Amino acid sequence: MDMNHIRMPLPGPKAQAMLARDAEVISPSYPRDYPFVMSHGRGTQVWDVDGNRFLDFAAGIAVCSTGHAHPQVVAAVQGAASQFLHISSDYWHEEMIGLGERLARIAPMGEPAMSFLCQSGTEAVEAAIKLARYITGRSRFIGFLGGFHGRTMGSLAFTSSKYTQQKGFFATMPGVVHVPYPNPYRPLFAGDDQGVAVLDYIRMLFERSVPPSEVAAILVEPIQGEGGYVVPPDGFLAGLRALCDEHGILLIFDEVQSGTGRTGRMFASQHWGVSPDIMTLAKGLGSGLPIGAMVAKKRLMAQWKRGAHGNTYGGNPIACAAANATIDLVEGGMVGNAATVGAHFMSALNDLARDYPCIGQLRGKGLMIGMELIEADAARTPARALCDAVVTRAFHNGLLLLSCGASTVRFMPPLNVTREEIDEAMGLLRTSLDQALAGA
Known part of the structure; x- marks a missing residue:
């Protein structure tokens, strides 16, 4: 697997030009979270117009169930x-x-x-x-x-x-x-x-x-x-x-x-x-x-x-x-992969949670998993700003995520995501959490 992620500060020059064009002609009502401008994708991997590679754990809001461009x-x-x-x-x-x-x-x-x-x-x-x-x-x-x-x-x-x-x-x-x-x-x-x-x-x-x-x-x-x-x-x-x-x-x-x-x-x-x-x-x-x-x-x-x-x-x-x-x-195997790889993913997230008190709860089934982030208090106050920061930092590190609820990072990769891609994403998530907590 190509382990090179981000080659330049984001958004890159081609993406910036397309964002400027979009602003003139497309409705501003779309709730876009960060400036990802897609070029192409294969499976769980996607590339932007400037050649930067990402792991897609949003999958078009759980739409690209079989991965991008499944043959x-x-x-x-x-x-x-x-x-x-x-x-x-x-x-x-x-x-x-x-x-x-x-x-x-x-x-x-x-x-x-x-x-x-x-x-x-x-x-x-x-x-x-x-x-x-x-x-x-x-x-x-x-x-x-x-x-x-x-x-x-x-x-x-x-x-x-x-x-x-x-x-x-x-x-x-x-x-x-x-x-x-x-x-x-x-x-x-x-x-x-x-x-x-x-x-x-x-x-x-x-x-x-x-x-x-x-x-x-x-x-x-x-x-x-x-x-x-x-x-x-x-x-x-x-x-x-x-x-x-x-x-x-x-x-x-x-x-x-x-x-x-x-x-x-x-x-x-x-x-x-x-x-x-x-x-x-x-x-x-x-x-x-x-x-x-x-x-x-x-x-x-x-x-x-x-x-x-x-x-x-x-x-x-x-x-x-x-x-x-x-x-x-x-039916031919991806639903089973969602169950088994989803269990591997949840186990890795539980390991991560032991190192980060801001992870209040992990929940979900298969490859529909939420990670709720909370403030450091006894009231389980939703950590809204931290959640937004994690999603943004993840983008800059090469991992596409979305949030939901008050302060939940959601994970919904394609159903044919591999254990290796889960492990790679976990490294990027840990880095993004560290940066968000440090205010980077």
């Missing part, structure tokens, strides 16, 4: 592109049907499933909440504080990981009530089991302010993503399932970030053996091509009438070809 995905895309670039979802083609068959086979519903294909996670969520309303005839929903489900007006009504995402856009879709997401590290309720406490809180709402007979669905991330890579207590998802069944409420799992092998299982919910009624997918599903899917129990989806929902690009042949190749690769 099997590239071949599938090229093959599809040589036939035709698009036919609207008013018609049929092999890649779309094949993807539907794959999703039906791997869906964790425990019964036959059908899919609605779209281009993104937010569209998948919009489709899910529309289906829930259509099927139940109800208009209310339960969401969770810290959740992220997208930025279109329906999904935005659920999104609450940062107020920035909602500021200036009120009113969003009405009818969404937020409840706390159970976080054992930062408990909001008395008692040892925060999952039970949250379930009791929802029951209290049902008694006092939210008629359960009017609730169409509960939308939840099996592992919370943008809210801090929070893993819920054992029993929580099963408790939600039982609560939904009790009141005829649909359970929607948002697996946009946690699905497609990311956690060492095909879907994060499988760690707890809980089946949803509806599931949303995107991000890693297409290895970088824009595709999303709303997967639902067939007995629910089959009730949709012709024209009840649709879109122009859903089932695009090139995106479907990428998704088909991605699922084949994930």
Whole structure:
């Protein structure tokens, strides 16, 4: 492996020129953290336009699940592109049907499933909440504080990981009530089991302010993503399932970030053996091509009438070809690699934590891991500035990272990352922590 990382102060001259061009013509709304201007990538390694090499442990926000430019995905895309670039979802083609068959086979519903294909996670969520309303005839929903489900007006009504995402856009879709997401590290309720406490809180709402007979669905991330890579207590998802069944409420799992092998299982919910009624997918599903899917129990989806929902690009042949190749690769070994290499990664991070008191908690499953940084006090105060500094220093050292929650560095490398790349990244992370703590 090429161990040379950064050849010059960043950003380099070519990157600086492109940043200046971008500033004149591209929306400033994109939340860019540092000036990385990509040239090309292979697997977990990426290069900027000035020839600097990085390890990519952000993977396009968990999108590049099979690594950059995986030959099997590239071949599938090229093959599809040589036939035709698009036919609207008013018609049929092999890649779309094949993807539907794959999703039906791997869906964790425990019964036959059908899919609605779209281009993104937010569209998948919009489709899910529309289906829930259509099927139940109800208009209310339960969401969770810290959740992220997208930025279109329906999904935005659920999104609450940062107020920035909602500021200036009120009113969003009405009818969404937020409840706390159970976080054992930062408990909001008395008692040892925060999952039970949250379930009791929802029951209290049902008694006092939210008629359960009017609730169409509960939308939840099996592992919370943008809210801090929070893993819920054992029993929580099963408790939600039982609560939904009790009141005829649909359970929607948002697996946009946690699905497609990311956690060492095909879907994060499988760690707890809980089946949803509806599931949303995107991000890693297409290895970088824009595709999303709303997967639902067939007995629910089959009730949709012709024209009840649709879109122009859903089932695009090139995106479907990428998704088909991605699922084949994930099933063919990458999900197992996420589990085994993820365990190696977590062990190395635990070793690191023994040397750094600022690491408050390590959590996650597979290759969806969060490292929460805290101040040196007894209150576990989030170390927001330190978190930002670590991410920035890591970039300058040749490691691409992103943060989430209040002060959590998240790690989401491609699912085919190697132990050697993990070990190399750990060296860069240690250096970045030292520099950030020293104020470098």
